[in-house]
Amino acid sequence: MAWQMTQLLLLLDLVASAWGARPRNSLERTDLLNVCMDAKHHKTKPGPEDKLHDQCSPWRKNACCSVNTSQELHKDTSRLYNFNWDHCGKMEPECKRHFIQDTCLYECSPNLGPWIQEVNQSWRKERFLDVPLCKEDCQNWWEACRTSYTCKNNWHKGWDWTSGVNECPVGTTCHTFEFYFPTPADLCERLWSHSYKVSNYSRGSGRCIQMWFDSAHGNPNEEVAKFYAEAMSRAGPYATGPLLLSLNLMLLWLIG
Incomplete structure (x- = not known):
């Protein structure tokens, strides 16, 4: 289990670094809870x-x-x-x-x-x-x-x-x-x-x-x-990729 966690942490660091090198979208959301989409019929x-x-x-x-x-x-x-x-x-x-x-x-x-x-x-x-x-x-x-x-x-x-x-x-x-x-x-x-x-x-x-x-x-x-x-949030401020989110969820599962 310890070896698995070490390898997963290393992989998370690599992916986070790759995403961190990408320019952030100026409209990227930081509010993830209790929010409405910006769409045709949605309330603000x-x-x-x-x-x-x-x-x-x-x-x-x-x-x-x-x-x-x-x-x-x-x-x-x-x-x-x-x-x-x-x-x-x-x-x-x-x-x-x-x-x-x-x-x-x-x-x-x-x-x-x-x-x-x-x-x-x-x-x-x-x-x-x-x-x-x-x-x-x-x-x-x-x-x-x-x-x-x-x-x-x-x-x-x-x-x-x-x-x-x-x-x-x-x-x-x-x-x-x-x-x-x-x-x-x-x-x-x-x-x-x-x-x-x-x-x-x-x-x-x-x-x-x-x-x-x-x-x-x-x-x-x-x-x-x-x-x-x-x-x-635990995956970091640049964690907008589905791959990184999945990896982080695996880590949370491993550590209970």
Whole structure:
């Protein structure tokens, strides 16, 4: 064990040195807890929203979304992004529930700070990347959607927007989700350009982000964000790379 820790510490030092040599982004975040992304419909700061609609209600005590945003994102074709879930026929209701919950997490959660990255896009300046999604949440999402239909495996780009809403581009064919996403990881990681990374951890572990939770028992993602923010802090001020974060988490695991 001592030898393993020594080798890991040396590797951490090497990676930290490599990252330290890179110029820091002037907009790099130092606030990792209780923050909102700089994006199209997000509030500047999180706060209470007592009347959040339906599936977004778990975030009502502290949210980055407004009541209007929470209402709009429940529609089949929301004015938020003019995105049509039913681009290959009617999406199964249980599948759509998972997509609505995913959108609520994206718009409402103040617990994604450790994974926020700067982007240069017309509709947002920040996104989240490689959020460790609890394995059950990903599995259940895939199971609910495997028999619904789509025509693409990356929904961030490549649509035909000629009509004002997303339509399947020329040359694509509607198939089941299982055709385009053979495994749960394919769905959760590829769908939104690696916004999520499927975790090996389970719900309630304090080590993965939950899309679904009962707010009567508090928000479990607060603990998760705190854990990863502290890991990044221990790794040093230049530890913005996923590799360095992973190595530091391994070190924390070794030392208990």
